[in-house]
Every structure is written in structure tokens, then in C-alpha cells.
Amino acid sequence: MIPHLLAIDDLDADQITRVLDTAEQLKEIALRPIKKVPILRGRTVCNLFYEDSTRTRISFELAAKRLSADVLNFSAKGSSVSKGESLKDTALTLEAMGVDAIVIRHSASGAPAQLTKWVRGKVLNAGDGRHQHPTQALLDLFTIRERLGRLEGLRVAVVGDIVHSRVARSLVQGLQIMGAQVTLVAPPTLLPPAAGAWGAEVSHELDSVLAKTDVLYLLRVQRERMSQQFFPSTREYARLWGVDQQRLARLGEQAIVMHPGPMNRGVEISADAADGPRSTITDQVTNGIAVRMSCLYLMLGGEADEEASADAATAGGTP
Amino acid sequence: MTRSITSFTDVRLVDPASGRDELTNVVIDGERVASVGSRTEGVRINADGLVLAPGLVDLHVHLREPGFEDAETIATGTAAAALGGFTAVCPMANTDPVADHAGVIEQVLRLAREEGHCDVAPVGAITRGLAGEELAELGAMTAVGVRCFSDDGKPIRSARVMRRALEYARTWDAIVCNHAEESSLTASAQMNEGALSGLLGLDGWPHEAEEIMVARDLLLARSAGARLHVPHVSTAGTVELIRQAKAAGTRVTAEVAPHHFTLTEERATTYDPVYKVNPPLRTKEDVEAVREGLADGTIEAIATDHAPHPPEQKEQEWAYAPPGMLGLETALALTLTELVEPGVLTLTQALGALSTNPARSRDIDGHGGPVEEGAPANLVLFDPQTRWTVDARGGASHSRNTPYAGRELRGRVVHTLLRGRFTVRDGELVGA
Numbered sequence: 124m125i126p127h128l129l130a131i132d133d134l135d136a137d138q139i140t141r142v143l144d145t146a147e148q149l150k151e152i153a154l155r156p157i158k159k160v161p162i163l164r165g166r167t168v169c170n171l172f173y174e175d176s177t178r179t180r181i182s183f184e185l186a187a188k189r190l191s192a193d194v195l196n197f198s199a200k201g202s203s204v205s206k207g208e209s210l211k212d213t214a215l216t217l218e219a220m221g222v223d224a225i226v227i228r229h230s231a232s233g234a235p236a237q238l239t240k241w242v243r244g245k246v247l248n249a250g251d252g253r254h255q256h257p258t259q260a261l262l263d264l265f266t267i268r269e270r271l272g273r274l275e276g277l278r279v280a281v282v283g284d285i286v287h288s289r290v291a292r293s294l295v296q297g298l299q300i301m302g303a304q305v306t307l308v309a310p311p312t313l314l315p316p317a318a319g320a321w322g323a324e325v326s327h328e329l330d331s332v333l334a335k336t337d338v339l340y341l342l343r344v345q346r347e348r349m350s351q352q353f354f355p356s357t358r359e360y361a362r363l364w365g366v367d368q369q370r371l372a373r374l375g376e377q378a379i380v381m382h383p384g385p386m387n388r389g390v391e392i393s394a395d396a397a398d399g400p401r402s403t404i405t406d407q408v409t410n411g412i413a414v415r416m417s418c419l420y421l422m423l424g425g426e427a428d429e430e431a432s433a434d435a436a437t438a439g440g441t442p
Numbered sequence: 443m444t445r446s447i448t449s450f451t452d453v454r455l456v457d458p459a460s461g462r463d464e465l466t467n468v469v470i471d472g473e474r475v476a477s478v479g480s481r482t483e484g485v486r487i488n489a490d491g492l493v494l495a496p497g498l499v500d501l502h503v504h505l506r507e508p509g510f511e512d513a514e515t516i517a518t519g520t521a522a523a524a525l526g527g528f529t530a531v532c533p534m535a536n537t538d539p540v541a542d543h544a545g546v547i548e549q550v551l552r553l554a555r556e557e558g559h560c561d562v563a564p565v566g567a568i569t570r571g572l573a574g575e576e577l578a579e580l581g582a583m584t585a586v587g588v589r590c591f592s593d594d595g596k597p598i599r600s601a602r603v604m605r606r607a608l609e610y611a612r613t614w615d616a617i618v619c620n621h622a623e624e625s626s627l628t629a630s631a632q633m634n635e636g637a638l639s640g641l642l643g644l645d646g647w648p649h650e651a652e653e654i655m656v657a658r659d660l661l662l663a664r665s666a667g668a669r670l671h672v673p674h675v676s677t678a679g680t681v682e683l684i685r686q687a688k689a690a691g692t693r694v695t696a697e698v699a700p701h702h703f704t705l706t707e708e709r710a711t712t713y714d715p716v717y718k719v720n721p722p723l724r725t726k727e728d729v730e731a732v733r734e735g736l737a738d739g740t741i742e743a744i745a746t747d748h749a750p751h752p753p754e755q756k757e758q759e760w761a762y763a764p765p766g767m768l769g770l771e772t773a774l775a776l777t778l779t780e781l782v783e784p785g786v787l788t789l790t791q792a793l794g795a796l797s798t799n800p801a802r803s804r805d806i807d808g809h810g811g812p813v814e815e816g817a818p819a820n821l822v823l824f825d826p827q828t829r830w831t832v833d834a835r836g837g838a839s840h841s842r843n844t845p846y847a848g849r850e851l852r853g854r855v856v857h858t859l860l861r862g863r864f865t866v867r868d869g870e871l872v873g874a
Contacts, residue, residue: 209754231761231762233713236713237760252643253643315640316639319637
């Protein structure tokens with residue numbers, strides 16, 4: 124169904140729905156005493172991580188293992204990469220070893236797209252530079268749908284360091300594909316160039332959007348941005364764009380608060396907001412595994428009888 | 443050398459220096475043009491259907507020698523130049539060692555004499571080590587023939603240093619060429635800044651960074667009464683700044699690279715670093731503006747910024763790959779296909795931008811025409827109709843980072859002559 128997953132807009136609304144529906148079925152596996160199904164037995168998935176990210180790597184590793192795939196972890200440190208091997212040569216090596224799918228995390232935007240030129244296996248982007256992080260968007264869409272029952276017509280405010288965020292790029296596109304209305308909230312320094320071209324509303328004031336927001340999505344603010352004059356201090360940032368108890372209170376009754384992690388508590392999000400009932404932060408982590416299982420399954424699973432295998436995967440259990 | 447006489451018969455002479463555009467015969471006797479007119483003698487070469495023009499002159503190339511011979515050498519770079527119809531090129535100073543003193547300049551000139559396929563007029567560095575701080579010995583380099591100074595690739599950040607360079611260069615009425623990039627706005631920049639860079643997650647190179655620097659340099663050049671050359675103009679704003687400065691009498695010349703009048707930032711969506719260049723590919727509006735600048739004479743020269751890089755450097759992640767593209771072997775055909783064919787420039791204007799104007803703007807004697815009795819026979823003959831497909835591996839350059847691989851272009855060089863000697867004959871390189 125999916126050749127490669129490089130950016131969220133590789134998928135249309137039907138395909139995204141398919142990923143989310145499949146994830147819903149696969150999520151149940153985690154509730155079983157033996158959290159493993161044989162769908163990808165005999166398939167080899169390589170996690171090729173050029174950037175440290177224990178959370179995402181573990182999530183992908185668990186996802187692949189729960190589908191019984193063989194998993195290789197190839198991290199840049201302590202490998203031939205640290206000896207100066209190029210991305211191309213690493214790709215050709217993995218290709219020669221017969222890897223079926225490569226999950227790549229890279230600090231350079233576009234590296235996953237370049238990888239597809241050198242390998243026949245599937246490429247799944249686990250975050251590239253400031254470009255895209257499609258499985259994060261999918262797990263966020265999954266979590267929103269799980270909590271609020273739908274995506275279409277929801278009003279979502281994405282707040283913070285949008286210009287530097289691959290999460291924001293993927294999520295905004297994913298929401299738009301699914302028919303949600305997005306507002307970008309940030310000072311102009313943290314908005315992407317020509318933000319109007321994103322097809323979203325743009326606001327510089329968080330307070331003015333809170334009342335008409337169903338989903339408040341907070342982005343991580345890196346302290347190093349201060350030294351680059353994007354904003355003067357974390358204190359001022361927290362005062363103007365951080366979410367605390369008072370701002371929480373101004374949200375609608377059903378509204379939820381999301382964050383991709385890792386959080387800077389006290390900067391973009393207060394402890395009350397992170398740990399309160401509106402927060403979906405731990406759900407996002409849990410759902411990440413199911414969504415990544417879904418992606419791997421739809422990319423690597425038997426293409427002829429996907430329905431049948433999906434049923435097999437969930438046999439003896441649910442819906 | 444044996445003296446030989448060759449006649450090109452029934453050729454279309456297009457000579458921007460004299461304004462001539464006519465069917466005629468051109469006789470070459472030894473190193474010089476013997477006659478233009480009805481007379482023919484010696485070996486007669488039927489040149490019916492070909493255009494004969496002054497040899498092309500490139501104000502901006504990187505020959506990479508000394509120091510980066512894995513990318514290009516003076517032998518391979520000038521071979522590519524000859525195949526592209528060039529008879530003179532100006533290599534930039536960012537070699538290793540840097541061409542910031544007469545010794546390196548002399549080395550380049552010696553290699554060009556021994557192994558070159560065209561004349562080489564080296565650009566000297568403005569500052570020692572291209573560091574932008576202390577002036578290099580411009581006088582010593584002038585003494586061995588340098589007419590233009592540039593820290594190309596690195597901007598002169600300090601307005602004070604730039605001012606001093608312009609003033610000091612006036613001693614010899616030499617030209618100062620500053621890489622126009624306000625670098626505090628381009629740290630980690632990867633492509634043109636705009637909606638597309640935002641979507642691709644590549645750091646933007648805003649057009650203002652070029653225009654701020656050009657505006658500053660134009661002001662300084664005007665006050666100093668000095669000659670300023672603006673390299674690789676890439677934005678509509680820069681074209682307008684230069685247009686205004688020329689109207690106000692500033693002594694400024696400017697060049698545009700073929701990739702800036704043929705390609706746009708959309709290419710970055712491939713993440714193929716063959717499209718990474720500095721300044722970056724811009725928007726359709728910028729392409730239109732530089733074309734207008736060429737048409738109205740605001741920009742007098744087409745210069746390739748030929749920048750060879752070995753495959754292992756270009757086959758990297760976009761952010762890690764060095765900027766730069768080959769240009770020498772495609773410049774003429776791109777100009778014919780993209781500017782002359784659609785009527786942006788007349789053939790005379792186009793050849794002016796590729797030959798006469800650059801030669802005059804850089805004081806390169808003996809090149810750029812006029813093609814007349816007694817003039818050095820630095821000439822190109824090309825077939826303006828031939829269609830050919832660019833083959834990245836097929837060129838003479840030691841590198842293959844052309845963004846035009848696979849593209850069909852119109853117009854191909856048939857012969858190139860350097861002081862009467864064929865450097866290219868029937869499309870093939872003739873040994874140095």
C-alpha cells in the first residue's frame with residue numbers, strides 16, 4: 124500500500140484513515156500477555172539512526188518486534204558511520220545485506236528521500252532535520268481521533284517553535300489532509316518564512332485562540348534558540364506562549380493538550396498542564412507503537428491479502 | 443610553429459564589438475585574422491550554417507588548482523572551457539594555497555601556459571587567506587597581470603576593509619569583486635528562503651542578504667570612484683540596485699550565471715545536491731528579473747561560476763554537500779536555448795554577454811572582438827541549430843556535477859581557436 128513513508132503528504136485521507144484503523148486493531152496486541160504476532164516474521168527492519176533519539180528508536184524497535192520482524196539497530200556512534208562512511212555507502216551495505224525496510228532518523232532534511240535512490244527496500248522516515256516526522260503526525264492524529272472521536276472540523280492550535288520543527292510540518296499537513304482547521308501560534312521569529320503559504324491561520328497571541336481550540340498542541344522550545352535571538356528569555360516565552368493552569372482554564376471543556384516530548388516543563392508547558400486530565404502525552408507514547416506497527420505492516424505486509432492478515436493479526440481478540 | 447592560412451567560408455559572422463552580423467569569409471593567417479570579406483585563401487573550411495564569433499570569455503570559474511585537483515585541474519578545466527567555446531577564463535582565488543600573493547598567480551599562469559586550452563586571467567584574493575581582514579598585496583599581483591580581486595565564496599564582511607580595498611585598487615584602476623552575501627543572515631543557509639524552504643525544512647538564504655551587501659558595496663564604490671564587479675546576481679532586488687547605481691554613474695559591472703537564468707528553487711524538492719549552489723537558485727520572478735537585466739544591459743556578462751566537485755562530495759546529504767555546479771560546457775547552449783530562442787536577447791546581445799562585455803569589463807586584451815584584420819584570432823564557431831543531450835560523464839571536466847544532465851539543448855561548439863590554433867576542432871578537443 125505504501126511504497127515509502129517520507130512525508131505525511133505521501134498519504135491521502137483514505138490512506139491515513141487506513142493507517143489509523145489498522146493501528147487501532149494492532150493496539151490491542153499490547154494488552155495481551157504475549158505481545159507478539161507473526162505478521163512480519165522473516166522480514167528484516169533496520170533502524171538507521173544518525174541522530175540520538177532513544178524514544179523514537181525504542182518505539183520503532185518495539186513496533187517491529189511485536190510484528191516478529193528481525194530488528195537491527197544501526198546508530199551513527201560506534202559504527203562505520205563514525206569512521207566517515209557516507210550515507211550512500213551505508214545504504215548500499217544495508218541493501219547488500221538484504222534489509223527489507225530502513226527506518227531512518229537523520230539531522231539533515233531530505234536524507235530519507237536520498238536513501239530511496241540507493242536501496243530497493245522500503246524507507247520510513249523517523250524524522251529528518253526540520254523537514255518531516257510522519258509517524259509522529261500519524262500517532263498524533265490517532266490520539267486526537269481516539270480522544271475526540273473525529274478529526275474533520277476540529278480546531279487545532281499548534282504553538283511554539285514552528286520554524287525549527289519537523290513535527291509541526293508533518294502534523295499541520297496531516298491535520299489539513301484530514302479536514303481539521305489549524306492555527307499556528309508563535310512570535311514571527313518562530314514562524315516559518317511565508318507562513319501564510321501553509322494554508323493555516325496565523326496568530327501571535329495564544330490567549331486569543333484558546334477559547335476556540337479543541338486541540339492545543341505545544342512544541343518543544345529549545346533553549347539554544349535564545350542565544351540565536353529568536354526570543355529573549357525562557358521566562359518571557361513562558362509568560363506569552365507557555366501553557367499554565369490559567370490558560371488551561373480558558374480552554375473548552377473537551378479540549379486536549381498535546382506535546383510530542385521531550386518537554387521543557389515550566390517553559391512551554393507547566394506541570395499542571397502536562398500531568399492534568401486534558402494531557403494526552405503518555406497516550407501519544409503508547410499510540411506511537413501501534414501506529415508504527417501499522418505503518419510497518421502496511422509497508423511490508425503481504426500486499427495481496429492485507430485484510431486477511433490484519434484479521435489474522437487480531438484473531439482471538441478484538442473487533 | 444608553422445605558419446598556416448585557413449579560411450572559413452560562407453560563415454555568419456556575429457561580432458558584438460563591431461556590430462556586424464553578416465554572411466562572409468574569415469581568413470586566419472597564423473595567430474591573427476587576416477581578412478573579413480570576399481577573399482579566401484589557404485585551407486578552406488566550409489562554414490555554411492555556422493556562426494563565427496569572438497571566443498567566449500568567462501569572468502568566473504573555479505579551476506581548483508592548486509590544491510583541489512580531485513575536482514578539477516587547470517588542464518581539465520580549460521579543456522572544458524575550450525569545448526564550451528571559451529578562449530579566456532578567470533579562475534577564482536579560493537585554491538589551496540589561496541591565490542593571495544604573486545607566487546600562486548604565477549604558478550597558475552605557468553600551468554595555464556604549459557597545459558591550458560585557453561587563456562587564463564587569474565583573479566587575486568582581496569585579503570590574506572580570504573579571511574576578510576588584512577589586504578593581500580594587490581600591487582604585487584597586479585605586477586604579474588591580475589586585474590580583478592575577489593575573495594569569492596567569502597564575503598568581505600567589514601565595510602572598512604571593503605572600502606580600503608576599493609580605494610587601494612584604484613591605484614591600478616583594478617576591479618574589486620565581492621561575493622555578495624551578508625553572512626549573519628545566511629548562517630547554515632541551504633536554499634532560497636521562502637515558502638518552499640519552510641516546507642522542505644532547509645534553512646533559508648534570504649534575498650536581502652545579497653541585496654544588503656550589494657547596496658553597501660555600490661555606495662562604497664561610488665564614493666571611492668572605484669570599479670566594482672558584482673558576481674552571480676541572483677535576485678530581482680540586486681538587478682534593480684545595479685540599474686539605479688549605473689544610472690547614477692557608479693562604475694559597476696555585473697554578471698549572471700546560466701543556472702540563475704534557467705533554474706528555480708523548485709529543484710531543491712529533489713534534495714539532490716547537484717542543485718545546491720551559492721547564491722541559491724531563486725524564484726521565477728528572480729529569473730525573469732535577471733533576464734530583463736541582461737536584456738537592458740544592467741547585467742553585461744554571463745559568467746558560469748563553474749564549480750567542480752567530485753562525486754563523493756555531491757552524493758551526500760544536501761546540508762553537507764558543497765555548493766556549486768559545472769557551467770563551462772553548457773553556457774553557450776543554455777544561452778541560445780533559453781535566451782536567444784525565446785527572444786529575450788538577440789544573438790548579438792547574447793554573444794556580447796558571453797564575450798565582448800566580459801572581456802572589456804575585465805581589461806582582457808585580444809579577446810571579445812572585434813573580428814577584423816590584424817586582430818588575434820580568438821574565435822568560436824558554433825552550429826546554432828544542432829540539438830544535443832547533456833551527458834554528465836561525457837565532458838572534459840574532471841567532475842560531473844552538472845544540473846542539466848539529460849537535458850536537450852540547442853547549439854553546439856564546432857571549432858574554437860586560440861590565437862589561430864584550433865583548441866577544439868569538429869567538436870573534439872585538440873591536444874594542448
